[in-house]
Amino acid sequence: MLPANRLWLSEGAIGMLQSLRYYCQKTPRKLRICEAISHLEVGTKIKVQGWVRSVRPQKENLFLHVNDGSSLQSLQVVASSELNHRLLTFGSAVEISGSLVTSPSRKQEVELQADQIDVVGECNPVDFPFKIKEKHGLEYIRQFPHLRCKTNAFSSLLRIRSEATTAIQQYFKEKGFIQIHTPVLTSNDCEGAGELFQVEPAGQKKNQDEEGHQHFFSVPAYLTVSGQLHLEVMAGAFPGVYTFGPTFRAENSQSRRHLAEFYMVEAEISFTQSLEDLMKVMEDLFRSTTEHLLAQCPEDVALYHKHVSPGYRDNVDLMMKKSFNVITYTEAINILNSSSKKFAFKTDWGCDLQTEHEKYLVKHCGDVPLFVTDYPYALKPFYARDNEDQPLHTAAAVDLLVPGVGEMCGGSLREERLDLLKTRLAQAGLDETYGWYLDVRRFGSVPHGGFGMGFERYLLCVLGVDNIKDVIPFPRFSRSCPL
Numbered sequence: 001m002l003p004a005n006r007l008w009l010s011e012g013a014i015g016m017l018q019s020l021r022y023y024c025q026k027t028p029r030k031l032r033i034c035e036a037i038s039h040l041e042v043g044t045k046i047k048v049q050g051w052v053r054s055v056r057p058q059k060e061n062l063f064l065h066v067n068d069g070s071s072l073q074s075l076q077v078v079a080s081s082e083l084n085h086r087l088l089t090f091g092s093a094v095e096i097s098g099s100l101v102t103s104p105s106r107k108q109e110v111e112l113q114a115d116q117i118d119v120v121g122e123c124n125p126v127d128f129p130f131k132i133k134e135k136h137g138l139e140y141i142r143q144f145p146h147l148r149c150k151t152n153a154f155s156s157l158l159r160i161r162s163e164a165t166t167a168i169q170q171y172f173k174e175k176g177f178i179q180i181h182t183p184v185l186t187s188n189d190c191e192g193a194g195e196l197f198q199v200e201p202a203g204q205k206k207n208q209d210e211e212g213h214q215h216f217f218s219v220p221a222y223l224t225v226s227g228q229l230h231l232e233v234m235a236g237a238f239p240g241v242y243t244f245g246p247t248f249r250a251e252n253s254q255s256r257r258h259l260a261e262f263y264m265v266e267a268e269i270s271f272t273q274s275l276e277d278l279m280k281v282m283e284d285l286f287r288s289t290t291e292h293l294l295a296q297c298p299e300d301v302a303l304y305h306k307h308v309s310p311g312y313r314d315n316v317d318l319m320m321k322k323s324f325n326v327i328t329y330t331e332a333i334n335i336l337n338s339s340s341k342k343f344a345f346k347t348d349w350g351c352d353l354q355t356e357h358e359k360y361l362v363k364h365c366g367d368v369p370l371f372v373t374d375y376p377y378a379l380k381p382f383y384a385r386d387n388e389d390q391p392l393h394t395a396a397a398v399d400l401l402v403p404g405v406g407e408m409c410g411g412s413l414r415e416e417r418l419d420l421l422k423t424r425l426a427q428a429g430l431d432e433t434y435g436w437y438l439d440v441r442r443f444g445s446v447p448h449g450g451f452g453m454g455f456e457r458y459l460l461c462v463l464g465v466d467n468i469k470d471v472i473p474f475p476r477f478s479r480s481c482p483l
Ligand SMILES: NC(=O)C[C@H](N)C(=O)O
Pocket: 190, 191, 225, 226, 227, 228, 266, 267, 410, 411, 412, 450, 451, 452, 453
């Protein structure tokens, strides 16, 4: 018997392995640009694939910069002028092999000395909307949702979004939350604000299917405005649950902070009776996600803090250094009413806070994130827990307002008391629709609460970007759904 840790190989197999090794040494290894510039592979033959970001032909040499989206930095490629080609233009897709060497220039540590350059996809520089050496603003590149991923700014944004997504998932995993895939199609209007997109099969007259049903699902179905109610169901069996997916609001708004389709992180926490518990999760989530971004994509974040919103890094550092502030809605109204600023919207007790109010409050309280708690009962949907206070009747709800944006998170303790919930639903004429929700309160109900964080608003807040359309791959808003 052969010892278990010894591998017996025939002579033939050894020969094959040897030629495989020889082949590997001769064949350039395919590397991502981020790996190539990391200096670890200097002295090896490599192949990269990517898109040309600059072309500089000189008498004897040709200099290129190639980017493949793996990092903000591009790889400098040096080739003999003989390898130049008329299709080698800004934006063209290329495959290049050669030797990775230490660069003689101080501008970069390594460069690729090319043996072979193949143009995989041409790009006519006259028609291409982005021009070499020109700095295009976010507003300009926004006109080309199908091409803007080829710009530095948007490529950075997409890497940041991807990292932030990972950080959020990691945060909840570490805290022991279970991820729930809440449905995109639903028959409930969780927020009760009527901003719903109704869903029916295309081309069906008067919403009737062949069997004569009124609707495909027998009941009207909508794109979800929030996964909250489905998370509340799951909070009946787990201590903490969350969801992170697209949500939809048919808001007829062209504002800089609204989208018809946006991503929301929502969490629901069982066995909690205090807004403090919710606020702690919101604050921790913000901090751990931001720390992760600053550590994992410093160059991409710096691009925004230097070129898009110069000096904004100081604002982020301030938010990270100071703890978030907390005031009640009633205190917020008092602050607004004692201000000399003229607001366009009313600031009477009972009125909803508008963006102008939210931004003012954040500034007034030190320009760090601000929790506003205990909103008027009448402003909140049926699920918000009644504080049973008088004469200013409030609900245990909380919003997190952030600098430059306003509301980023909204949450509440949920009304778990069956009798109070029944009365409220009956008053709103919703008791039949929400029979199942009452059931959830009947069978092993616990006090619980949760919140939702607008993912794009979070990105606005950490990057200092002004328009929400610039932090989502394909923005959808009223009168705009181009591809
Ligand atoms: N899950 C939440 O509490 C979020 C809340 N339903 C909202 O849409 O604002």
